[in-house]
Amino acid sequence: TISDNYHQPVMGGTGANSIMIGTADAIYYTDGNGNATKPPADQIENPLPQANTNNWYTQDGYSGGSYTNCSDSHQPGAGTLRHYLDRLPYKPDAKCAPNTYYLLNNYNPGYNGDGTVNTSTFTTPPSPVRTIADTLIEKNISWKYYGEGWNTFVKTPTTSVYCNICNPFLYETAIMTNPKLVSAHLQDTTDLYADIANGTLPAVSFVKPGGLLDGHPESSKFGLFESFVHKLVDKVQRDPSLWASTAILVTTDEGGGYYDSGYIQPLDFFGDGPRIPMIVVSPYSRGGRVVHQYADHASIVKFIERNWRLKPITKRSRDNLPNPIQLQTHPYVPVNAPAIGDLFDAFEFPRTP
Template sequence: MFSVTTSLQNAAKIFVGVSLLVWLMSSIARAAEGTSHTPITPIRHLIVIVGENHSFDNLFGAYQPVGGQTVSNLLSKGIINEDGTPGPHFVEAQQWQASVTDKYSIAPMRTRPFATLPQPNSTFAFGRKPNEPDPRFPADLPSGPFQLSHYAPYQLSFTGDPAHRFFQMWQQFDDGRSDLFPWVATTVGTGSEGKPPPVPFTDQSTRQGAVSMGFYNMTQCDAPVFKFIADHYAMSDNFHQGIMGGTGASFIYLGTGDLAYYSDGNGNPATPPTSLIEDPNPWPNSNNWYKQDGYASGSYVNCADESQPGVAPIATYLRAHHRPSRCDPGHYYLVNNYGPAYNADGTPVDVKQHPYTLPPQTLPNIGEAMSKAGVSWKYYIGGLKRGGAQHSGANDTWCSICNPLQYSKNIMTTALRNQIVDVSEFYRDAHNGNLPEVSFVRPYEPYSGHPADSAVSAYEYFVMSITNNVISRPDLFASTAIVVTLDEGDGYYDSGYIQPLDFFGDGTRIPMLVISPYVKPGRIDHVYSDHGSILKFIEKNWNLAPLSPRSRDNLPNPIAAPDNPYVPTNGPSIGDLMTVFDFADKQPRPPLIIPGGI
């Protein structure tokens, strides 16, 4: 009889074998078609703008669609009313307490519902005192979603950074119930970094409260830029972060369709120091206070070995859903945030002196793939000088983990590094008619929308600036699609479906908007997709092969059941974004982004 671990490894081998065959067949087919990489659609320029840290319901929970479209959100489900108060089906989002005192669980034993939410806390917000409830919010909020802007103004309001690391997000999901968000935030010991819990231990020890249950209300003028884009262009209400967890792993996935792992710097897997390995099992005499998890603690997981802490519960869940783990033996995958092995100017970081640094990666990435195919590209990111070095004193504007290509040895040690430039270069290239075929755009940190040190309104301003700059150039916009999204949901509550793809996710729904003359105004696409779908669009539009035999861009496009467009019947699967567009019916007068009207 095979062991559980052996069965999982065999399933993974079958998945990789099938993926290799698909990849080889795809490569052969493309070779037979010739070397031309002329786009197959009218889209000659793709611009991908990536902000930070908001779930779909956090921004679009109260959105009301136009033109007879439907949307899956808090309002349509009756969880909230138009004014943001609890709706007739509020109980569907009720939050629970639970008990985990021995081994980590992704579906722990629930004990009782919260009578009222723990008072929201802004510990991780700029300018707020740590470990104190935020006095802007009541201490008796009902046990479910609440409108943030009832208590903190939408414009430039730092509301805090909920728990949103890998093992925490699996628990928040709670086998599809999504009912443990405040409990996780108040128990896991966020920032504990391998330290035992305080004595006496209480479920309020981390003092994050229930800020994760907050949402903004578009019916009351919150997020007016994004509402305007959704009304006049297109969006998805079934787009997901590809990885359970935070910014670093999510950006790496955006660039590779895969997970980074600890290595010798030449692509060979290695074993990291014990202090860098995740251990979500609880400390004795605590309820769910992780033994080892934090930005200066564990972030690697050997998920092919079910004896490793936290691995078996996720592996068991995957077997129940007939999904492979995609965990290669001996690989310690990075599931949270560590910095890249290269500085912005290409000089190496000493990993031994800076252990919270991911060794150089050799994963195939979209930058290399496009360059080999002759597809022009740039990665525009805030905080760089011309020539690629980081601005001195730019730490408050620079996000080192927000560029997947900065982790890559084959990018950062070659001339391809010159394709990574400051975001200001985007405006110069657009003005001079030199925009590449594919542009990734990451704002300066204060304009990223990150709820700890930015605001949604700042990200909206940035998006509007980039977008209107392009729309105001009709010859350019006529062949352009602008994708606006975020890296991940920040641990904010979301009521949407999550498809199990493999050990690493998918993760929660996040916003994704498409601005192009080739979309119907107000269209809402329901096809299941995630960050890997952006890679699939690039590959299909420019006739490229998937990045590697195991990358998720090998997954098929979803086939939805007739009665449920959100859940694929052929999972694991993700879309290629082609269904968002209508290439046969171009908008004659696509509008500039003008919040509040035209």
């Protein structure tokens, strides 16, 4: 089953979109102790175009400027977006806390793989924002994040294919300051294959290939990513008992651009963004079908929460939004906006595998 209405959650890069898979929310600049504070001036986003350029931002991304205090309409670019959101008929909450500078693009996470604080440049400080991992731990539901190259990343990060900005849990203080949690839950894809073979997969698994296989055009090809997914699906399907209770959700971090011919639903200040792939592989999925329910990365969080009867991560995270009500005559636009789905429309429960 595929979705043709699944979106990247942030109008930004790999890091900000990957974080949403864990938090269903944006993270912000802190003093390292969980308190919101103002970042250095050269790290504050300024989307106003430089003179004599084709809309080249004054400050953006790695070269300077990835945070915004979107609660202040006088901040560059913030006022225009806030005005747009305020004029929408359904008045979405911008989710901009006062005097808080939110991450919009790609910055390194606040921790290294060994749990030490990351002090390199272009790094967001340790984050206090809760993730779905906290909820799973509290409810004793097993989970792991398998990232290719993790073992090398922990020892010699510069030689690893590991994508640190892709792991939402590397940003979080509650996880990374607890060595037992790191050891138990952050592992390599070699551990993934061993867990599949041994029948010891956790209830919830996040899987990320390394930079050579993840399909990013700078370092990979999409066919290599497809082969990685094919290998993973084959391994799971070889074990009938494992396959009978498995749902594999295949997506990408973001689409590499901001244009979309379809509808993009404004949910808050940070997104949504354009559509990206979502493929559901499971004995319970509606094979050969295309589903239209509006969804983004926070829908993965909602899927986990609905399946295990969990509450939203926080009071402000996107998993609080209702499932969309969409008309058959216009199936792509929720009439109860802002709303995002939980991906259950891609399945048929109960059903004998």
